[in-house]
Amino acid sequence: xxxxxxxxxxxxxxxxxxxxxxxxxxSGHRSVSWYQQTPGQGLQFLFEYFSETQRNKGNFPGRxxxxxxxxxxxxxxxxxxxxxxxxxxxxxxxxxxAGAGKQFFGPGTRLTVL
Amino acid sequence: SQQGExxxxxxxxxxxxxxxxxxxxxxxxNNLQWYRQNSGRGLVHxxxxxxxxxxxxxxxxxxxxxxxxxxxSLLITASRAADTASYFCATDAGPRDMRFGAGTRLTVKx
Numbered sequence: 467x468x469x470x471x472x473x474x475x476x477x478x479x480x481x482x483x484x485x486x487x488x489x490x491x492x493s494g495h496r497s498v499s500w501y502q503q504t505p506g507q508g509l510q511f512l513f514e515y516f517s518e519t520q521r522n523k524g525n526f527p528g529r530x531x532x533x534x535x536x537x538x539x540x541x542x543x544x545x546x547x548x549x550x551x552x553x554x555x556x557x558x559x560x561x562x563x564a565g566a567g568k569q570f571f572g573p574g575t576r577l578t579v580l
Numbered sequence: 581s582q583q584g585e586x587x588x589x590x591x592x593x594x595x596x597x598x599x600x601x602x603x604x605x606x607x608x609x610n611n612l613q614w615y616r617q618n619s620g621r622g623l624v625h626x627x628x629x630x631x632x633x634x635x636x637x638x639x640x641x642x643x644x645x646x647x648x649x650x651x652x653s654l655l656i657t658a659s660r661a662a663d664t665a666s667y668f669c670a671t672d673a674g675p676r677d678m679r680f681g682a683g684t685r686l687t688v689k690x
Contacts, residue, residue, distance in 0.1 A: 470622070499678065501680075508680065508681070508682045508683065509668065509680035509683075510680075511678060511679060511680075554620065556622055556623065558623070567628065568613070568625045568628060569613075569623075569625060569678070570625070571615075571622035571623040571624070571625075572622050573621055573622045574620070574621065574622055576620070
């Protein structure tokens with residue numbers, strides 16, 4: 467089985483712009499979770515989608531949003547980018563809801579905001 | 581906010597030695613998981629231990645869980661240079677919510 471893929475792998479944007487990141491889960495996985503990783507804050511949970519529905523959301527502003535399609539692929543959007551949004555964005559897929567079992571992580575998208 | 585806290589933050593050992601990392605958490609959990617991350621890459625799942633389990637083994641890994649103390653430990657025996665990575669514990673802070681600790685940076689010197 468192919469692993470979790472994320473595109474693009476690297477991205478450079480400027481403040482005020484918006485960005486869309488994509489995640490393709492492992493075939494058959496219905497849960498996709500997104501995380502932000504920074505040196506200062508560590509790994510922080512953004513949100514989780516299961517069967518096209520957002521099941522849980524972390525403590526992030528409304529500029530961060532996401533969606534999941536019927537084929538379980540997920541996109542994450544960040545609007546009005548700020549310097550502090552520079553981070554490694556990781557998505558993870560699982561058969562069950564996050565926390566209930568093993569998650570498989572993608573390689574991440576490294577976002578740099580200038 | 582982070583649920584788990586790993587200790588120590590950094591650990592440096594020689595190849596062949598054992599490495600022990602600890603994780604403490606704050607709320608009741610259903611399970612606790614350990615993940616490894618090589619520099620700047622995705623996380624790899626190592627082991628999951630449920631709240632009704634006290635110890636679990638997987639190859640050179642041994643995980644213990646003490647729910648009364650809200651803590652877990654990960655032991656890597658006979659470490660190798662390839663074990664150099666950051667190790668994170670993750671708890672299901674429920675409902676349907678995983679939270680990661682800040683991680684322990686392990687360096688294994690050849």
